[in-house]
Structures are given as structure tokens and as C-alpha cells.
Amino acid sequence: MERRAFLSQGLVGAAVLLGPLTHATAAAAATTPARRPTRTEPPAVRLKRPLRYAATVHEVTRRLRIPRGRWHCMICHHSGLNTGNATTYDRAHRRRGMENGLAYHFVIGNGVDSRDGHIEIGQRWLRQINGGHVQSEQLNEVAIGLCLVGNFEQTRPTPRQLAATLELIGCLRELLGPRLRLVSHTEAHPGHTRCPGRYFPMDHLRQFYG
Numbered sequence: 001m002e003r004r005a006f007l008s009q010g011l012v013g014a015a016v017l018l019g020p021l022t023h024a025t026a027a028a029a030a031t032t033p034a035r036r037p038t039r040t041e042p043p044a045v046r047l048k049r050p051l052r053y054a055a056t057v058h059e060v061t062r063r064l065r066i067p068r069g070r071w072h073c074m075i076c077h078h079s080g081l082n083t084g085n086a087t088t089y090d091r092a093h094r095r096r097g098m099e100n101g102l103a104y105h106f107v108i109g110n111g112v113d114s115r116d117g118h119i120e121i122g123q124r125w126l127r128q129i130n131g132g133h134v135q136s137e138q139l140n141e142v143a144i145g146l147c148l149v150g151n152f153e154q155t156r157p158t159p160r161q162l163a164a165t166l167e168l169i170g171c172l173r174e175l176l177g178p179r180l181r182l183v184s185h186t187e188a189h190p191g192h193t194r195c196p197g198r199y200f201p202m203d204h205l206r207q208f209y210g
């Protein structure tokens, strides 16, 4: 367990977030022989091939042979800085006392200190260990941390960053299961943080991955 959390996160947020994950539509299943899509299920989106941004993530993740249920959701963050990459954030997080370094599982570059739309895979993903991107350890155990480089209180993500993020989300859903939910940091912990910023197009992402 991390000694110090990177960003604070309430248990209330975790409970709200995790609640629907285990919510089975028992009543519907009892009355209808064929299982129908419900409002709690995300839309089915097929990844376009060939993958432009997430090919390495797909290949690496496929080989990790991750059991279904290991991860419950993906949480979107911004870094709050227009500069940096996985290596510089790793150093910063270690300086803050995080023994496992980089708090996120993935970092998506904006073209300043890594290629625009380049997805960096963190050690936490390769080792399949908990994130450190929210304060709640309960949530860190099941939430994949996606961080886009930038401060989206001031600017928007680049088109390539967004395209890469969409592909990454689709890739993770395809490999880990369609119930992997997508939430923003502020949705996971309302009133506590503005991350990933007012210009982060959560609604746009949700059109594809609810």
C-alpha cells in the first residue's frame, strides 16, 4: 500500500462509483429469457483496426493475462502541467513519497515532452499493481489511472491525445471486459478536485464509452 496518496479521494465517491458495478439486473433476467442491454451497460464500440495509438498497449496487455474482475473502472486525470511525461512524473511522485513511483498506469503525451498522442505504459500496469492516483486505497485497488499531459482548466487536450485516449479506453474494454467503467477524477470524488479540468471532454468520450 502506498504510504502517501497522490491525490485525495473520498470513500463516499468510491462507494458511489463501485455500487453499479456489482448491480445485476436480476429482475429483468427473471422475466426475459434473452439478456437485453440495460442503461447501466456501456455502448458496444468496436475498435477500428489497425490500431494507431494503442497497438503496443494491446499487445503488452494481452500478454499480461489479466483476470476479468481485476479492474473495475478507468479514471481520467490531467497532469495539471503542460510539460512532462511518464519519466518526469515518476520522479515527482517518488519525491512525494510514493515508493512505486508514477501514480498512473498510463500517460498520454501532448507533444511537448513526449509525442503527441503517444501512450506511455507505466510500471504499475506492467506489474499489475494498484494505482496511486486517488486518495482512496479501496479505489486505487480497482481503478486504472489514465493521465493526459496538460492542464485542461486552461486548454483542451490535443486531437491526437483524445484519439489516443479513445483507443486506449476501447483497447482496455476489449481486453478486460465491457463493464470496465469510465469516470473522471472529479466524478469519482465530487467537490474535491477539478481534475481533469473544465475543458476535458468527458461527454465526448462518453458518447463512445459510457
Ligand SMILES: [Zn+2]
Binding pocket: 007, 076, 077, 078, 185, 193, 195, 196
Ligand atoms: Zn486527477
